[in-house]
Amino acid sequence: MPLILEIVTPEARVYSDTIDSVVIPTASGEVGILPGHIPLLTQVENGELRVTKGNQTTLLAVSGGFAEIEGDRVHVLAEHAITEEKIDEKAVEEAMRRAEQQLKDAAHLDPQQYEHLQGLVRYSGVQLAVKRRRR
Amino acid sequence: MASTRDIRRRIKSVKNTRQITKAMELVAASKMKKAQQAALAGRPYAELMAHMLAALADRVEEAQHPFLVQREVKTRGILLVTTDKGLAGPLNANLFKLVAEIKTPVKYAVIGRKGAQFIARTHRNLLADFTVSDRVAFTEVKVVAEFMVKQYLDGAIDTVEILWPRFRNTLVQVPTLLPLLPLTSVHDVVDDLRSGAGQAAAAGRGLENQMIFEPGPGVVLDALLPLYVNREIYQQVLDAKASEHSARMVAMKTAKDNATNLLGDLTLEYNKARQAAITQEILEIAAAQFAS
Numbered sequence: 001m002p003l004i005l006e007i008v009t010p011e012a013r014v015y016s017d018t019i020d021s022v023v024i025p026t027a028s029g030e031v032g033i034l035p036g037h038i039p040l041l042t043q044v045e046n047g048e049l050r051v052t053k054g055n056q057t058t059l060l061a062v063s064g065g066f067a068e069i070e071g072d073r074v075h076v077l078a079e080h081a082i083t084e085e086k087i088d089e090k091a092v093e094e095a096m097r098r099a100e101q102q103l104k105d106a107a108h109l110d111p112q113q114y115e116h117l118q119g120l121v122r123y124s125g126v127q128l129a130v131k132r133r134r135r
Numbered sequence: 136m137a138s139t140r141d142i143r144r145r146i147k148s149v150k151n152t153r154q155i156t157k158a159m160e161l162v163a164a165s166k167m168k169k170a171q172q173a174a175l176a177g178r179p180y181a182e183l184m185a186h187m188l189a190a191l192a193d194r195v196e197e198a199q200h201p202f203l204v205q206r207e208v209k210t211r212g213i214l215l216v217t218t219d220k221g222l223a224g225p226l227n228a229n230l231f232k233l234v235a236e237i238k239t240p241v242k243y244a245v246i247g248r249k250g251a252q253f254i255a256r257t258h259r260n261l262l263a264d265f266t267v268s269d270r271v272a273f274t275e276v277k278v279v280a281e282f283m284v285k286q287y288l289d290g291a292i293d294t295v296e297i298l299w300p301r302f303r304n305t306l307v308q309v310p311t312l313l314p315l316l317p318l319t320s321v322h323d324v325v326d327d328l329r330s331g332a333g334q335a336a337a338a339g340r341g342l343e344n345q346m347i348f349e350p351g352p353g354v355v356l357d358a359l360l361p362l363y364v365n366r367e368i369y370q371q372v373l374d375a376k377a378s379e380h381s382a383r384m385v386a387m388k389t390a391k392d393n394a395t396n397l398l399g400d401l402t403l404e405y406n407k408a409r410q411a412a413i414t415q416e417i418l419e420i421a422a423a424q425f426a427s
Contacts, residue, residue: 006179006183008179008180008183009180009273010177010180010273010365010366010369010370011173011176011177011272011273012176013176013179026349027349027350028349028350038347039346039347040346040347040348040349041187041190041191041346041347041348041349041355042348042349042355043349043350043354043355043358065362066187066355066358066359066362068183068186068187068190070346075183075186077180077183077184077187077362079273079277079362080273113278116274116277116278120274
């Protein structure tokens with residue numbers, strides 16, 4: 001019995017397919033989901049999400065959200081999600097550098113901006129890790 | 136009667152205006168299409184969120200979360216969503232009319248330059264102003280939403296409401312004021328999300344009772360509710376963008392049509408003036424010949 005995986009963000013439906021298994025980064029460590037998993041609702045952390053279909057593995061970088069497993073359906077509700085091939089390494093590096101630069105003169109940042117930038121740096125890090133994994 | 140040269144000059148300028156308004160109409164039309172698609176793309180997310188909240192609703196003590204606590208309203212907090220640029224017909228003016236009607240103490244946060252100017256000009260209480268790009272990214276709105284929530288939790292404002300031009304169709308945009316915080320109950324939130332996603336309120340399924348929550352139902356709810364508020368504001372901003380572009384498209388179309396009419400009238404006047412001049416000249420020549 002295959003699993004149906006759906007990943008949505010507020011901007012779009014990023015991924016929707018029938019798959020064999022998926023590994024989700026959650027607040028309490030990585031969780032591997034196979035068909036027949038018990039119903040579960042869990043918090044998703046920044047990290048890489050591994051989808052296995054046949055003998056092919058797809059990697060996605062996801063950031064903060066929730067995952068719900070119910071029957072043969074897996075729903076992931078993430079703030080951002082991007083598939084490996086869509087990650088533009090240069091652009092991400094650039095964005096990360098800019099954010100880090102701004103973080104350095106943290107004195108005149110308000111806490112919200114600070115948090116926003118830190119989130120950006122973390123998610124950029126995840127994207128880079130996912131992109132470079134295959135090499 | 137104006138000289139032919141004056142009329143020719145006017146024709147030229149009206150033609151230019153028509154060209155510009157026509158181009159702006161086309162640009163607005165294509166942006167409108169994109170904005171409408173973006174507004175629809177948020178639906179699956181709303182559906183899923185409703186589903187998760189429904190599963191949670193029966194499992195947790197609701198009243199504990201600060202979003203669900205009703206308190207006395209001293210100062211309302213309103214997020215006003217306007218455009219950055221003008222030439223969008225009565226879109227912003229209609230919003231401002233609604234603002235002018237509010238008499239209770241309010242603090243405003245604004246998206247869009249037009250709104251910020253208005254609030255500053257009328258000496259209302261402005262907390263902050265933001266601008267968002269044309270293709271709104273979730274992160275841009277998240278900053279705004281988190282700012283509002285923070286003000287709410289700090290007690291600077293006692294409600295969070297959003298005022299934006301709701302997109303009814305291309306011709307009609309209705310200024311709408313929607314209260315977001317405090318929430319009445321999780322069940323209401325679920326119903327709200329479902330109606331927004333174009334889905335009938337479905338009865339809870341038996342499976343939800345056996346669901347495991349990690350790390351725990353309370354923690355998940357605490358994290359899910361801010362996400363709900365963020366999403367709700369994001370959706371409304373997308374809606375406002377769709378409204379903006381359709382209002383601009385309609386305004387530009389009217390302007391273009393007016394220019395075309397004016398051009399017709401002016402051309403007629405020009406031809407008349409030209410013919411009058413020619414007739415005059417012939418008469419003069421003929422008169423001169425008779426005289427000699």
